[in-house]
Amino acid sequence: xxxxVERELELKLVLSPECSIPVPARLTYRTDDPYAVHxxxxxGSDNPVKWTFARELLVEGVFRPCGHGDVRIWPTKVEGxxxxxxxxxxxxxxxxxxxxxxxxxxxxxxxxxxxxxxxxSEQLGIDDGLAELLTPTPADDLWLRDPWPSDESxxxxx
Numbered sequence: 234x235x236x237x238v239e240r241e242l243e244l245k246l247v248l249s250p251e252c253s254i255p256v257p258a259r260l261t262y263r264t265d266d267p268y269a270v271h272x273x274x275x276x277g278s279d280n281p282v283k284w285t286f287a288r289e290l291l292v293e294g295v296f297r298p299c300g301h302g303d304v305r306i307w308p309t310k311v312e313g314x315x316x317x318x319x320x321x322x323x324x325x326x327x328x329x330x331x332x333x334x335x336x337x338x339x340x341x342x343x344x345x346x347x348x349x350x351x352x353x354s355e356q357l358g359i360d361d362g363l364a365e366l367l368t369p370t371p372a373d374d375l376w377l378r379d380p381w382p383s384d385e386s387x388x389x390x391x
Contacts (some may be wrong), residue, residue: 262344267353
């Protein structure tokens, strides 16, 4: 059974230092995808904009600047409020998103309680899956037997 940790919130799309517009969004974390966080921006169109990136990046970005390339995250203060800024780049364009640091941190804390850092692989059952894949079966004996015995096998035919 997988757990989903969601939070609806209002983010701000920063258009310029003086101007930003509110964008309703949803943060989603799923234990069946334990390394990732998902942000869905409800832009008013039929197709919401979705971004997925490493949870670790968001956790670190609450405290210090991190990331490079398509996703960069850093904490700052805007008019005395603690916020987290996310710079998102894609072929469709770039966006600077502002979120309340308190709201993002509280949601992240919930995800970290569900899946503590370092335990993500346990959620995926990789170890169990690998063990199952690597368990020999009777059919493996046929595949593992050498069809061309070496000359040193000494079975007396030569």
